[in-house]
Amino acid sequence: MKTTPTQTLKIGAILTVVMCGVVGSACAGTFQTITIDGNTSDWAGIAPAYTDEDGVNNPSGVDFQNVYLANDANYLYIRITLMQPADAITPGNTYIWLDNDNNPTTGFQPFGNPNFGSSLMIIGDQAYQEAGGGFNEGTLTGATVAYGAAAIPGTDFEFRIARSVTGVSGAFAGVPLLDSSTIEVQLGTDSGTGDSLPSWSNYGALSYTFAPVPEPTSVALAGLGLLFFVGRWRHVRNNF
Ligand SMILES: [Ca+2]
Ligand SMILES: [Ca+2]
Ligand SMILES: [Ca+2]
Structure with missing residues (x-):
């Protein structure tokens, strides 16, 4: 047919x-709360969000294998595994770009790639505003970025960034930079000659839709109701 x-x-x-x-x-x-401690056992059961599709491009440094993504109510969590042990933390070695408006024409385009327009960038334990199109429009003081690694150089790194992060300068001062239900994620190493994930020709191919915060279960609600009832009963008893 x-x-x-x-x-x-x-x-x-x-x-x-x-x-x-x-x-x-x-x-x-x-939906998962991850402890940023360098132990990635708390990522068990979470499938890679994106896997290397072009082999080793940066044999002497950071070369991405997989990226994993998760979130809870307060943070976006990012885990990166590498093809070979390297230092993914020292500034310049690894960039994590997040696009909050899913629009490649707004924000900073890494190495001029037209397929990705970043709202903010994570380097090590800091994040920087890029929503206005600049590489560094100011340190995002409310980002509370943290990273963990069992070893540096190593092959397994976990990061977090606050979902409540807001811009710090220009038209984006006070504007939420990570509040969309779906964002795009792009990893890269220093200069266009290193490695990236997704690869250079696939920039913009990795989206993440935040998992909703689970509703309280009926059992939990019943428990809260019971606590309230006991509290009221004690109040009544003590005042009798
Ligand atoms: Ca952990
Ligand atoms: Ca690669
Ligand atoms: Ca954008």
Whole structure:
């Protein structure tokens, strides 16, 4: 049977839904609180959000293998694994770019790549505003970035950044920089000659949709109700 363009679109949509069901984290985020301590056992069960697709490009330094993403109500968590031990923390070795408006024409374009426009950048334990198009428009003091690594040089790094981070300068002073339900994520090393994930030709290919904060369960709500009742009863008893 020959398919029409409309049928092809429908089949594509169905396949996408099926793939999301299988892959999970590639389409919807993972709700998980991660402790930033260098021990990545708390990432168990979370599938990579993106895997290297072009081999080793930076054999003597940082070369990305996988990136994993998760969130809770307060933080976005980012785990990076490398092809070989390296120092992903020293400024200049690794950049983590986040695009809050999913628009490649706004914000800073890493190394001039037209397919990604960053709102902010993480380097080590700091983050910097880029929403206005500059490389560094000011240190984001409310970002509370932290990183963890079992060893440096090493192959496994975890980071966090506060979802409540706001801009610090120009038109973005006080403006939320990580409040969208879906953001784009891009990793890179210093200069265009190093490595990146997604690769240079796939900049902008990695999106992350924040997992919703779970609703309190009925059991938890019942427990809260019981606590309230006991508290009231004690109040009444003590005042009798
Ligand atoms: Ca950890
Ligand atoms: Ca690579
Ligand atoms: Ca943008």
